[in-house]
Amino acid sequence: xxxxxxxxxxxxxxxxxxxxxxxxxxxxxxxxxxxxxxxxxxxxxxxxxxxxxxxxxxxxxxxxxxxxxxxxxxxxxxxxxxxxxxxxxxxxxxxxxxxxxxxxxxxxxxxxxxxxxxxxxxxxxxxxxxxxxxxxxxxxxxxxxxxxxxxxxxxxxxxxxxxxxxxxxxxxxxxxxxxxxxxxxxxxxxxx
Amino acid sequence: xxxxxxxxxxxxxxxxxxxxxxxxxxxxxxxxxxxxxxxxxxxxxxxxxxxxxxxxxxxxxxxxxxxxxxxxxxxxxxxxxxxxxxxxxxxxxxxxxxxxxxxxxxxxxxxxxxxxxxxxxxxxxxxxxxxxxxxxxxxxxxxxxxxxxx
Numbered sequence: 262x263x264x265x266x267x268x269x270x271x272x273x274x275x276x277x278x279x280x281x282x283x284x285x286x287x288x289x290x291x292x293x294x295x296x297x298x299x300x301x302x303x304x305x306x307x308x309x310x311x312x313x314x315x316x317x318x319x320x321x322x323x324x325x326x327x328x329x330x331x332x333x334x335x336x337x338x339x340x341x342x343x344x345x346x347x348x349x350x351x352x353x354x355x356x357x358x359x360x361x362x363x364x365x366x367x368x369x370x371x372x373x374x375x376x377x378x379x380x381x382x383x384x385x386x387x388x389x390x391x392x393x394x395x396x397x398x399x400x401x402x403x404x405x406x407x408x409x410x411x412x413x414x415x416x417x418x419x420x421x422x423x424x425x426x427x428x429x430x431x432x433x434x435x436x437x438x439x440x441x442x443x444x445x446x447x448x449x450x451x452x453x
Numbered sequence: 454x455x456x457x458x459x460x461x462x463x464x465x466x467x468x469x470x471x472x473x474x475x476x477x478x479x480x481x482x483x484x485x486x487x488x489x490x491x492x493x494x495x496x497x498x499x500x501x502x503x504x505x506x507x508x509x510x511x512x513x514x515x516x517x518x519x520x521x522x523x524x525x526x527x528x529x530x531x532x533x534x535x536x537x538x539x540x541x542x543x544x545x546x547x548x549x550x551x552x553x554x555x556x557x558x559x560x561x562x563x564x565x566x567x568x569x570x571x572x573x574x575x576x577x578x579x580x581x582x583x584x585x586x587x588x589x590x591x592x593x594x595x596x597x598x599x600x601x602x603x
Contacts, residue, residue, distance in 0.1 A: 300511030
């Protein structure tokens with residue numbers, strides 16, 4: 262014999278289930294909030310904490326590159342240097358990759374023939390643009406210059422390249438001032 | 454239901470709870486080990502805006518561990534099971550949406566792996582299995598609760 266439960270008896274039971282499920286869902290929501298709080302606390306004391314807002318791998322690489330060229334001048338390690346004659350010979354024989362570390366606006370007004378613009382102030386962007394060329398020239402000597410005199414951009418870029426694994430990087434300390442003062446040829450435009 | 458049937462069902466609930474708890478705790482450990490990798494995997498779904506990705510990457514592992522621990526203790530099993538059911542639906546929706554959009558990715562569910570569509574289908578099936586198991590545990594727990602009620 263089967264026992265048939267009348268609808269009037271099922272209704273309170275269903276309501277009981279419904280309110281229990283709602284209470285349990287509230288418990289799950291609390292659990293989620295507590296978990297997020299725990300995650301944030303653990304992250305706060307982590308050795309390599311995540312920033313609150315996600316950065317894509319490209320953004321993280323850019324930030325890393327920007328940090329590399331952001332060293333204060335007094336922290337710059339002495340890079341190898343070349344004089345005007347050695348630099349001129351490297352430019353003419355195309356035996357080295359020549360990089361101009363000045364801002365693009367100065368590069369476009371005039372630069373050493375064959376030089377590429379790896380501006381210190383837009384290093385991450387330019388580095389990504391030149392990644393292919395730099396990769397091909399990985400074992401080739403690289404000479405970096407900026408305006409000359411007291412400019413630090415060439416040293417910062419040279420040291421950043423050394424940090425990124427380029428082995429043969431030097432700085433032409435005379436820079437654009439020495440090159441143009443010597444009446445040597447110049448190119449204009451973006452060079453791309 | 455006869456008492457032996459009831460005991461068998463209780464053992465089944467215990468066994469399924471332990472299995473689901475093990476899966477969740479295992480999944481959480483890999484995510485805790487490399488939260489950045491998990492954040493990258495989450496970003497690959499292209500569902501959440503950047504502001505929520507790291508919050509998910511940080512909050513999900515403790516949530517998974519909590520689910521596992523709650524499932525192991527009889528008084529809290531009900532909440533743990535419901536939490537697993539809810540999060541399995543979220544995982545399923547995210548994976549299904551990625552598959553429908555033609556994405557090939559590594560979901561980061563169980564550590565780092567190569568992006569693979571067959572693996573995504575497998576993980577989708579796993580979500581269905583986890584949801585079914587969680588629903589079984591939850592319904593069983595809630596039925597026992599109502600049976601004990603005066």
